[in-house]
Amino acid sequence: MERRNCVVTFLRVLLLVLMASVETTALYGVKLKKKEHRNAYATMMYMGTPRDYEFYVATRVLIKSLVKLQVDADLVVIASLDVPLRWVRALEEEDGAKVVRVENINNPYKGQRYFNKRFKLTLNKLYAWSLVDYERVVMLDADNLFLQKTDELFQCGQFCAVFINPCIFHTGLFVLQPSREVFKDMIHSLETGRENPDGADQGFMGVYFPDLLDQPMFHPPVNGSNLDGQYRLPMGYQMDASYYYLRLRWRVPCGPNSVITFPGALWLKPWYWWSWPVLPLGIQWHETRRQTLGYAAEMPIVIIQSIIFLGIIVMTHVARPGISKLCYRSSDKTTSLIHTALKFIAIWSILAAYLVPFAIIPRTIHPLLGWALYFLGSVALLSIAINSFLLPAIQVFVPLIGVFGSLLVMAYPWYPNGVVRALVVFGYAFCYAPIAWSSVVKVLARLHVSLEREQFLKLVESSAPSGFNKLF
The missing domain is CATH 3.90.550.10 (Spore Coat Polysaccharide Biosynthesis Protein SpsA; Chain A)
Incomplete structure (x- = not known):
């Protein structure tokens, strides 16, 4: 009995010492x-x-x-x-x-x-x-x-x-x-x-x-x-x-x-x-x-996304007439509400093409690889909007071209100081703004024309290869 009490006492003392040690460390x-x-x-x-x-x-x-x-x-x-x-x-x-x-x-x-x-x-x-x-x-x-x-x-x-x-x-x-x-x-x-x-x-x-x-x-x-x-x-x-x-x-x-x-x-x-x-x-x-560390952790995702983006570009180009007719197949009874909804979808599909790549591309990859993948992803998603609504490709790509130009202006390595760099970037934005606004106006105008049934059908028939429309 006495021996058991000694063991219990020893364990208690040991526990107190450990607790004190933890507290002292903390x-x-x-x-x-x-x-x-x-x-x-x-x-x-x-x-x-x-x-x-x-x-x-x-x-x-x-x-x-x-x-x-x-x-x-x-x-x-x-x-x-x-x-x-x-x-x-x-x-x-x-x-x-x-x-x-x-x-x-x-x-x-x-x-x-x-x-x-x-x-x-x-x-x-x-x-x-x-x-x-x-x-x-x-x-x-x-x-x-x-x-x-x-x-x-x-x-x-x-x-x-x-x-x-x-x-x-x-x-x-x-x-x-x-x-x-x-x-x-x-x-x-x-x-x-x-x-x-x-x-x-x-x-x-x-x-x-x-x-x-x-x-x-x-x-x-x-x-x-x-x-x-x-x-x-x-x-x-x-x-x-x-x-x-x-x-x-x-x-x-x-x-x-x-x-x-x-x-x-x-x-x-x-x-x-x-x-x-x-x-x-x-x-x-x-x-x-x-x-030192390398980019091995992000590369599998980058490769998979690149393949998907390239696949989207190829598929939308091949299936362009079919995509357009599917979008408007049920438009015999079109109303102003449907037109408005289609405009809303078209505009947001263009905006999404510029924003979605930012959300899905791995954040910590090398900038040169990241920007290249961003442009590839934007082109792929924009091709869906262009081919679905028969929009002018050059005007739709103008914002993307502007982003590329701004990267070149900011990355120019021979500015004498930061003030000159900031002034050049401001000057580029000032000159680019009218071009961007003009492209937006032209895209909206073309979208309005595409939503008119008669005009749209003419556009489809003129752009589709012979025999393709027989499938629909």
Whole structure:
């Protein structure tokens, strides 16, 4: 009996120790399975948005860009517990990252006015302060791409960030010194409802570090030269998606063109095929992906869609007279209501031909392949409308030709600066607008003629091969 009580007591103590260990890890620091370097580059992943896969791909490209540069630091991914295990294994086994599984931090600001739901889990970024095995951590969003080594960033003091204006710094790329105490205090600040303008990590850290601009950031360089004994520097050269350097008033420890970041609109991230050439530097992101991760995951879908689009073009061309007569076979008792309905169908079939490819083409394929597939898909779907309603092909294709022209204008690589590029794009749009309007008017006029029974039959008879109409 006494022995049994001893065993029970031992199990209780063991359970308490395990619970305390879990709590300590959650609140004071995350322990890694294996540490190889003094410092780390870290990013985060969480689930719950329609774009989870896209950000998974972006995270892998970010990690691989750092691996390619052979940075002197560990690569850490702070992943929530609901991230699929196959993604975790790919990050660890194929990319060489160290994945830290964490529980999502509860966002106390999700009920405040104007809160954007896509920021609900961005406070997981605070786990970067719990990586206490490292001396310094460069915390990154997935929309960063490294062009050259920036290990000099680890010279930072306790916290460094790039300011996007005189008052606000950007939390998509910053350097920190992990600390159990700071992490615990941050969690306490969340629980006590510290003010947060946007309810996300950007607003929280801006309030938590209100005087960052006036604080010394980088340690003196090894050669002993300094600036009043300290570097008072923001975090480094950083190049945004518009070719502009984000450079403030102090020298920085790393060279220019080290990092490309894309802090723009959500649907203009570099991994979306349609974002180029709106974002000219997006092609650099895809070039890095092509050299590292590749596009094997998307290629089967691309091949299948290409075959389907080509099949639609061939079938609609061969069956053109039959499609037209089937559309109007029951039009002996036509009314104005039927005419209106047919006009509505024709117009929406043309609009759908321009919009549907955007919805079905894999979002993360290479832009050159994506745009080629888009034009092929639009031509295939437009051919259905053209052959069904006997519309003029050139006028129907004018918007598609305009899109192609705008791509060429934006992708022209020899503009001296962004202002000239914007003026040329505006000039192209100004010159193209009358042509587009004229084509719309002609298509509507031709559609009206086609809907008249007598005129339509004449058009069918003149366009159909001899003997074909005998089938109907």
